[in-house]
Amino acid sequence: MYAEPPAVDIDVVNAMVHETFPGSRIRCTGIGPDHATATLLTGPDDVRPGGYISGPTQFSVADGALWYLVFGALGRFEAMALTSELSIRFLRPAIGTALNARAELATAGRRSVVGSVTVWADAAADRPSAIAQGTYVLPLPA
Amino acid sequence: MYAEPPAVDIDVVNAMVHETFPGSRIRCTGIGPDHATATLLTGPDDVRPGGYISGPTQFSVADGALWYLVFGALGRFEAMALTSELSIRFLRPAIGTALNARAELATAGRRSVVGSVTVWADAAADRPSAIAQGTYVLPLPA
Amino acid sequence: MYAEPPAVDIDVVNAMVHETFPGSRIRCTGIGPDHATATLLTGPDDVRPGGYISGPTQFSVADGALWYLVFGALGRFEAMALTSELSIRFLRPAIGTALNARAELATAGRRSVVGSVTVWADAAADRPSAIAQGTYVLPLPA
Amino acid sequence: MYAEPPAVDIDVVNAMVHETFPGSRIRCTGIGPDHATATLLTGPDDVRPGGYISGPTQFSVADGALWYLVFGALGRFEAMALTSELSIRFLRPAIGTALNARAELATAGRRSVVGSVTVWADAAADRPSAIAQGTYVLPLPA
Numbered sequence: 001m002y003a004e005p006p007a008v009d010i011d012v013v014n015a016m017v018h019e020t021f022p023g024s025r026i027r028c029t030g031i032g033p034d035h036a037t038a039t040l041l042t043g044p045d046d047v048r049p050g051g052y053i054s055g056p057t058q059f060s061v062a063d064g065a066l067w068y069l070v071f072g073a074l075g076r077f078e079a080m081a082l083t084s085e086l087s088i089r090f091l092r093p094a095i096g097t098a099l100n101a102r103a104e105l106a107t108a109g110r111r112s113v114v115g116s117v118t119v120w121a122d123a124a125a126d127r128p129s130a131i132a133q134g135t136y137v138l139p140l141p142a
Numbered sequence: 143m144y145a146e147p148p149a150v151d152i153d154v155v156n157a158m159v160h161e162t163f164p165g166s167r168i169r170c171t172g173i174g175p176d177h178a179t180a181t182l183l184t185g186p187d188d189v190r191p192g193g194y195i196s197g198p199t200q201f202s203v204a205d206g207a208l209w210y211l212v213f214g215a216l217g218r219f220e221a222m223a224l225t226s227e228l229s230i231r232f233l234r235p236a237i238g239t240a241l242n243a244r245a246e247l248a249t250a251g252r253r254s255v256v257g258s259v260t261v262w263a264d265a266a267a268d269r270p271s272a273i274a275q276g277t278y279v280l281p282l283p284a
Numbered sequence: 285m286y287a288e289p290p291a292v293d294i295d296v297v298n299a300m301v302h303e304t305f306p307g308s309r310i311r312c313t314g315i316g317p318d319h320a321t322a323t324l325l326t327g328p329d330d331v332r333p334g335g336y337i338s339g340p341t342q343f344s345v346a347d348g349a350l351w352y353l354v355f356g357a358l359g360r361f362e363a364m365a366l367t368s369e370l371s372i373r374f375l376r377p378a379i380g381t382a383l384n385a386r387a388e389l390a391t392a393g394r395r396s397v398v399g400s401v402t403v404w405a406d407a408a409a410d411r412p413s414a415i416a417q418g419t420y421v422l423p424l425p426a
Numbered sequence: 427m428y429a430e431p432p433a434v435d436i437d438v439v440n441a442m443v444h445e446t447f448p449g450s451r452i453r454c455t456g457i458g459p460d461h462a463t464a465t466l467l468t469g470p471d472d473v474r475p476g477g478y479i480s481g482p483t484q485f486s487v488a489d490g491a492l493w494y495l496v497f498g499a500l501g502r503f504e505a506m507a508l509t510s511e512l513s514i515r516f517l518r519p520a521i522g523t524a525l526n527a528r529a530e531l532a533t534a535g536r537r538s539v540v541g542s543v544t545v546w547a548d549a550a551a552d553r554p555s556a557i558a559q560g561t562y563v564l565p566l567p568a
Contacts, residue, residue: 023187023196045165054165055225056202063197083197084538085561087229087371087513089398089417091391106415107375111537111563112510114373116400116415131390131400133373133417135511137537226396227419229371229513231540231559233533248557249517253395253421254368256515258542258557273532273542275515275559277369279395307471307480329449338449339509340486347481367481371513 026064036068065101073108086134094129096121168206178210207243215250228276236271238263310348320352349385357392370418378413380405452490462494491527499534512560520555522547
């Protein structure tokens with residue numbers, strides 16, 4: 001008799017991500033079939049001159065939110081989903097200690113998941129620092 | 143009598159980057175008017191399951207090489223050049239300890255610098271792990 | 285006594301676009317400070333095998349909607365606004381006679397306007413055939 | 427006894443493209459396992475104010491060159507290869523009657539082909555009007 005697989009909720013995602021990719025600093029803060037949110041607490045190495053959160057740090061949280069969106073869209077954790085491409089546009093300075101991203105689903109197929117992402121610092125959800133779109137490819141069925 | 147401003151060579155870039163953005167782990171390893179190369183020594187937090195260097199780490203070295211390309215194309219250090227947009231495509235796993243990027247100039251104008259980047263691990267320059275293209279915007283003259 | 289400059293509404297945009305770029309087949313169908321919509325009636329040259337509207341045709345309507353968004357965001361017609369970059373992702377086949385796009389504003393500054401676009405055929409607004417993001421650069425003030 | 431399938435050369439590509447996608451105006455002018463070139467003769471509808479070849483027309487020739495690159499990389503015509511995503515950056519005005527593109531292979535796998543493209547008008551190969559990168563997805567084997 002087997003245990004039910006865990007439902008894909010915030011705690012499951014964070015536990016699975018921590019287990020398979022311990023270096024990740026990006027927490028899942030919300031997940032559903034068509035969206036996911038993520039937050040990263042910035043450290044001194046994330047900050048460029050002027051107190052601006054660096055572009056690569058913003059990319060990382062956008063990429064993380066898209067990864068969690070894959071889990072939400074598939075309804076399961078999928079460690080081997082991989083970013084195939086992502087483009088990001090930087091809109092205004094990101095200043096703050098919590099960097100947030102929200103990914104929204106465009107389409108999920110057998111082969112890939114595509115979505116759009118908005119990134120903002122602290123409570124400035126209405127003033128995004130970056131927008132992005134990208135694709136995760138799924139492993140082929142065995 | 144004034145000292146000559148330093149020429150933009152590898153040592154100048156690394157010194158200026160270290161001074162203005164101490165958190166950066168990305169070293170300039172080559173620079174000229176139409177190209178720049180950069181290297182990042184990966185640590186445990188850069189590696190995903192399977193020993194693959196993460197996408198955001200690859201983005202960071204691509205973005206760094208483009209930044210150094212701006213210095214090479216302008217012939218001067220320009221801390222306030224900022225990435226306006228960058229798209230990246232991941233081609234194959236990146237496995238190794240040194241992650242390298244080479245940026246090549248497409249155009250440099252008064253307002254922006256555009257270039258293409260190739261990313262690879264260790265000595266696998268003929269088997270890139272990612273390619274990217276992007277734009278840095280320059281500060282407006284006062 | 286001077287006439288008021290024309291407000292930027294649908295008719296003004298279509299008249300100005302027709303005057304300055306007679307080859308354009310893309311009609312403005314909606315415009316405001318943070319969005320614009322556009323429609324192209326497809327012809328036989330737009331259709332690939334299987335009845336699918338081609339990728340370049342989808343790109344053209346996305347690019348057109350972004351151009352109209354620039355007018356809406358600036359509150360004036362600006363013929364010399366130019367696409368600096370645009371990335372597009374194709375999600376599913378586009379089949380139909382009217383190809384539509386809706387652009388939404390991410391940011392408008394002195395130098396550029398950035399937005400996201402959704403593309404769909406006929407009435408399938410809930411099943412987009414493509415999504416895109418891009419940047420228009422504005423002419424420098426004289 | 428069966429005839430040999432045609433080798434993938436310029437004439438085969440142009441014949442197959444013309445047969446399956448008669449609306450295409452983009453001719454293959456060169457093809458090999460790691461590159462392809464394409465040319466489009468511009469007409470009045472391709473030209474924006476100032477005599478500039480429009481962005482969508484430049485996108486179309488970049489997309490065409492990538493499609494031909496797929497044939498070169500696979501060694502066969504593959505009508506059902508489809509663009510999954512393409513990003514393009516516009517560098518300077520394109521003025522001329524022949525718009526050219528050269529695509530170079532980054533990687534070809536079972537599922538997709540990725541490449542970079544340079545676009546230029548007439549003989550200005552050293553002054554590209556646009557650069558692009560993109561992905562074609564291949565049909566899954568039956």
